[in-house]
Amino acid sequence: MGSRYFRRTVLCMALGLGLASMAAPQAHAGNNDGTVVGHTEAGAVVTINNAQTGFSRTVTADAKGNYRIPFLPVGDYVLSVAKDGKELVAPANVTVTLGNATTVNLGGNAQNLDAVNVTGTAIITAVDVTSTESAVNISREELRRLPVDQTLASVAQLAPGVVKGASSFGGLSFGGSSVAENAIYVNGLNVTDFYNRNGYSEAPFNFYQEFQVKTGGYSVEFGRTTGGVINAVARSGTxxxxxxxxxxxxxxxxxxxxxxxxxxxxxxxxxxxxxxxxxxxxxxxxxxxxxxxxxxxxxxxxxxxxxxxxxxxxxxxxxxxxxxxxxxxxxxxxxxxxxxxxxxxxxxxxxxxxxxxxxxxxxxxxxxxxxxxxxxxxxxxxxxxxxxxxxxxxLSMKVLYGENRRESFTRSLADIECNHVAAENAVAKPGVPLGCTTSTSVSKRNDLRKEGRADFEWKLGDHLLRFGYDHEDDDSDYARRYPGPGAIYYNVYAATPGSSIPNPNGGGVIPAGYNGYVRARRYEISGNFDTTNDAFYLEDNWQVTPNLLLNAGIRRDGFDNMDSAGHSYIKMDNMWAPRFGFSWDMKGDGTTKIYGNLGRYYLPVANVINIKQAGGLLDERTYYAFGGWQTLTDANGNQYAMPVLGPQLGGVDTSQGNGTVGDLRSEVNKNMDQVYQDELILGFQQMINDKWSWGVNGTYRKLHNAIDDMEISATGKCGPDGYIGWVMGNPGKKNTVWGDTNCDGTPDGWVTVDTSKEGWAMYDADGNYLGQRGWVKPKRTYTALEFQIDRAWDDKWAFNASYVLSWNRGNAEGPVNSDTDFDDTGRTENFDNPWVNFGGDGYLPNDRRHQIKMRGTYAITPNWQVGGDLNIASGGPITGFGVGNPYDDTNYHSYYICVANCDSPRSEDRVYQSSPRGKYGRMPWTYNLGASLTYLRPLGDKGQLRVKFAVYNLFNEQQTIAVDQDLQTTISNSTSSTFKQPLRFQQPRFAQLTVSVDF
Structure with missing residues (x-):
């Protein structure tokens, strides 16, 4: 074979790799594999072979010359084509990557060969005109060249628009979503924590072969997320x-x-x-x-x-x-x-x-x-x-069954004899430790996910049909209590005499002679809780013309959360999620594309909701005046302090759970509306030359609805006597619960409450009923412009840079609250009553206006490489939360602060002013630079020594990423001395040495 013939053949395939075939349908892949598609002569036989495993697959091109080979394990292959026993072009190497389609045109009409570059057997392209999603692929080999810490979270943060949560419970935010809205897969197995959706199971880093981070526009085979997807595939043998x-x-x-x-x-x-x-x-x-x-x-x-x-x-x-x-x-x-x-x-x-x-x-x-x-x-x-x-x-099929187990068991030696004690900063501390244990709970949870799914692909001419079904059974075996006698957790708060405390049972006023109060909280729950999730999907990918691809898909989800007795607690089905996309190969040569995607995504209800409301939760809160500290001695002779309990302030509050499951019909909206997000993406991408490419896209996301707990204290029909209680429902929408239909004080039928207008009883200071107030509707929008430039690795150097300009606005971050550090997913404080979120519209905690990311590697010599990873982000907004509001005597966090007459027991006599989201500026910008130096040395014919020294946060930036946002902690005209006090910071600089020997 002449060198000229070989070069022309490889260039033709290089042009097609990652680009649109002349008339092939759009290529999608399963969760843990890839696909090869392309164009050749009609009736030609295309063979793909992996010499490392002996795997071989042969297909015949259709009448238009299109071929497709789906569900291929990630790896390196050789592709060849023949007709009538004669080889049409020379075989060439093809790399199949995770979740992507490799498009290879074997001869025929490939054009503009100067647009690509081939180095040996490497086939390099930068634009994939068969894709309509936003995703970043990162291989194990690329990560070994970069200063990236050995965690999935570190890999995900390389993708544009992904930021680290600033709360104490951490997590990642994708495209303005909260940290509890993501999904993580390993070899197609969903390993996301379904208890509160903030976490996941994680294998050792060396277990993985490749990662794909999906930030938007993903196909209908992926669901149960309104954030992002981390998709990983494990290494395998040859x-x-x-x-x-x-x-x-x-x-x-x-x-x-x-x-x-x-x-x-x-x-x-x-x-x-x-x-x-x-x-x-x-x-x-x-x-x-x-x-x-x-x-x-x-x-x-x-x-x-x-x-x-x-x-x-x-x-x-x-x-x-x-x-x-x-x-x-x-x-x-x-x-x-x-x-x-x-x-x-x-x-x-x-x-x-x-x-x-x-x-x-x-x-x-x-x-x-x-x-x-x-x-x-x-x-x-x-x-x-x-x-x-x-x-x-x-026609191809893939079937998966798997199990994902997560245990969480915390206990201590002091759990029997020691209570936990905490005090806010404004409280004077004694000279000995508070309490005699640092444990905050004795808890045990065993989560088990049983997952099964089947995925099919069926090619019919210019159409590719993809369809499938998946089912999950998520079971939580749970028990939790506070340590110490009585299982009580003591919290001490500073307050002035005459000020109110947050006791809904009344009597919560600090008596003369006391400068604080104690909340003694008993919290116990146990049971087995099950949730089933199922979905089926159908998608048609239609190659309308050689340059225009359209896809249309539909996904139907169903969620069924059950109580501790196994009865349906929150059940929602027929959640139809349409998704549409297009990709236009503008020049017809695979170097320039315009693409778009419009889709809907649903979020399931976390198991923590079943446990907290449908499992006999006992949440007993008793308030006392704070009488100072007493010093005690434990069994080991160590001194510790316990609060002296003064007179009890009001009755015992069990509004959050009295230890019984009760009639759940009165606690759950019968016609629950699901939480879903609509997303629109429009983008452009172009090759600059054989190695460089650039792109820009715009993203708009809008979250619809919330599922959260609300206290409905009145109904439109029965007025103040129509008290229902705590309801898991949709704030700002109609909720149907079991209640009092004839106003005789006894629940006897279904009552519909339009919580956009009613549900919360209002009284004046004399106890006169003034009418009702409704809840604001949850809102969250995310708008972003993303710019990215990339240079592919050619054994000498590689570079990637991105800039994201974004706005994340609304009155609901999502199912968790980062700014108030509340991680009980779906049970936030936001909608406990209508006044908590009143005036709460503004920039949300995960709003990072500017994000700049750069990473790259340079080979100084064949034996030495330097790498860098830079992440720059503007800070999140700072809100000054108050207590109470000018319209109702409540003590939750609010977007109002009291400025005059704050000692008045009558809420209407107090003077408040608005304190909206983001009023008090922003956290500082953060700069995080990682640097690495790698030494490579061959060992024999196939061995290699690799020594990498990496420094993370090279300049030891320890900027503030979270501050105390409680401007007022009690209803008073004074502000908290700890407001805007820094609480969490960037991780200090650390160095890591990795020495590996491969044979």
Whole structure:
């Protein structure tokens, strides 16, 4: 074969790779694989082969010359084409990537060969005109060249529009969504935490082969998310035996000290400089054939040693942690024949940590007597089995079944004899620790997801039909209580005599001689809670012309959340989610495209809702005047402080749960409307030359509805006597519950309350009924412009940069509240009564107006590489929350502050002023630069030594990412001395050395 013939053949395929074929339908892929599509001569036989596994698949091009090979495992292949026994073009290498289509035109009408570049067997393109979604693919090899920490969250933050949550419960925000709206998949298995949707199961980093981060426009096979999707695929074995070992070291001395924080009086309120962290990981792996060309394995084990220590805020207690988890993961792939594949994936992320608590003297850095031990068990075993069948050239199927387990078990030695005590900063502290335990709960939860799904692809001429069904059974076995006698948690708050406290049962006024109050809270719940989610989808991808692709899909979701007795608690079905997209190859050569996507996405109800409202929750709150501190001694001879309880203030509040399930018909909207989001994306992308490409897109997202708890204290028919109570429903919409239809005080039928106009009884100071007030409708919009430029890796250097200009506005962040640090998903304070969110429209906590991201690698020599990763973001808005409002005597967070007559017991005599979202400026910009230096050295014919030294947050920026946003903590005309006080900060600089040897 002449070199000229080979070059022309490879260039033709390079032009097609990642671009639109001449008349092929749009290519979609399953959750854990990829696809190859393209154009050749009619009737030609196209064969794809993976020499590393012996896998081979052959299809025949249709009458228009189109071919499609779906459900291909991620990896490197050789593609060839022949007709009448004669090879049409030379075979060439093709890389199949996760969740994408590789488009290869084999001869025929490929044009503009100068638009692409081929280096050896590498085929490089930058524009995929078959795609209408927003996604970023990142391979394991790319990550090994970059200073990216070894977590899924770190990988996801490389994508434009993804920011880290600023609350204490962390998480990631995709495109303005809250951190509780995302979905995470490993080899097609959903591993998202369904308890409160803020978290996920995570395998060791070396287990993964490739990642895809979907930030919008994803197809109908993905659902149950209004945020983003992280899709990962695990490594697998081949016909060659390979093995390796990797050592990761982060000594404590390589971690910069966090800064202590001092208030305006010079008093330390956050102690962090004595915290220490260290990590040592040893990962060993092996892969190869069990039966050549038939059965393959990949297996790894990671031993991890962690010994972080941290002090409490006051610097009076120190906890030394010891965790030695043994992570493992494996994949087994069986090529039954070229038409049938079977794959097993399994991993364990079980972790056991012991935290030993000591008395501590900050000034002398002296560790005193041991006071407690805290035991925390997390994680679990996960596995999935996937069967793939290629029925015909045009019909394929993939079936998956798997289980995802997550344990969360926290307890301590002091749980029996010790209560937890906390006090806000304004309260004068004693010279000994508060309480005799640092545990805040004794809780155990075992979550089990059983998932099954089937996905099909059927090619019919210019149409590609994709359809499937998936089902999840999500079960939570849960028990929780506070530690100590009576299972009571004591919170101490500062207050002035005569001021009100948040006791809905009345009597909550601080008596003379007392300067604070104590909330004694007893909280207990247990039970088994189950949720089932199911969906089916259908999508048609139509290649209207050689340059224009249209797709139209529909997804139908159904959610059924059950109570502890197994009865349906919140059931919603027939949630139809249409999605439409287009891609126009403007020049017909695959170098320039305009694309768009319009879709609807539904969010399920987290299991925490079943547990908190449908499981016999006991939430008993008793208020006392604060009589100072008393010093006691525990069994080990350690002194600690407990609050002295003065007179009880009002009755016992059980409005949040009295220990019984009750008649759930009166607690749940019978005709619940689902939470969903509509999204519109319009974009442009173009190749500049053979390596460079750029693009711009605009995104608009609008969230509809909320499901949250509301206290309905009146109905339109019965007025103030139509009290219903706490209802899980749709704020600002009609809610139908079991209530009093004839106003005799006894629930006897269905009552519909239009909560946009009614539901909350209003009274004057003399107790006269004034009428009703309704709730504002939840609102959230996200508008963004995204610019991106990319240079592909060519063994010399690579570069990617993005800039996102965005606006995230509304009155509801989502199912959690980051600004008030509330993570009970779907039970926020936002809609407890109509006044909590009144005047609350503005920029939301995840609003980051500007985001700049850059990453790149440069090979100084074949043996030395430098890498960089820069993340710059503007800060989030700062709100000054008040207490109460000018319209009703309530004590929740509000968007009003009292400025005069605040001591008056009559709310209408007080003078308030508006304190809207974002009024008090923004958090500072954050700058985070990572840098790495890598040394590479060949070992024999196939081995390699890799040594990478990476520094994260190189300039040790410790900017504030969250502040105290409580402008007033009680109804008074004084503001909190801790308002805008910094609470959370960027992680200090740390260094990491990774040494790996691969054979």
């Amino acid at each position: 016909n060659e035996f390979h093995s390796g070992v990797e050592l990761t070291m982060e000594p404590g001395a390589w971690h910069s000290e966090a800064k202590d924080r001092y208030d305006s009086n010079g008093d330390r309120y956050l102690t962090a400089s004595k915290d220490r962290d260290s990590l040592m990981k040893t990962n060993v792996w092996a892969s190869g054939p069990i039966v050549k060309d038939k059965l393959f394995f990949f297996a790894m084990y990671e031993a991890r040693g962690e010994s972080p220590r941290n002090t409490n805020d006051e610097g009076t207690a120190l906890t030394s942690n010891r965790a030695n988890p043994g992570f493992w993961g494996t994949t087994i792939d069986w090529r039954i024949n070229d038409s049938n594949l079977l794959s097993l994936m399994a991993f364990s992320d079980k972790d056991k940590n012991t935290g030993t608590v000591y008395n501590y003297d900050y000034d002398t850095d002296t560790i005193g007597a041991k006071t407690n031990e805290i035991y925390t068990d997390t994680g679990g075993k996960n596995w999935s089995l996937t069967y793939t069948n290629y029925f015909t050239d045009n």
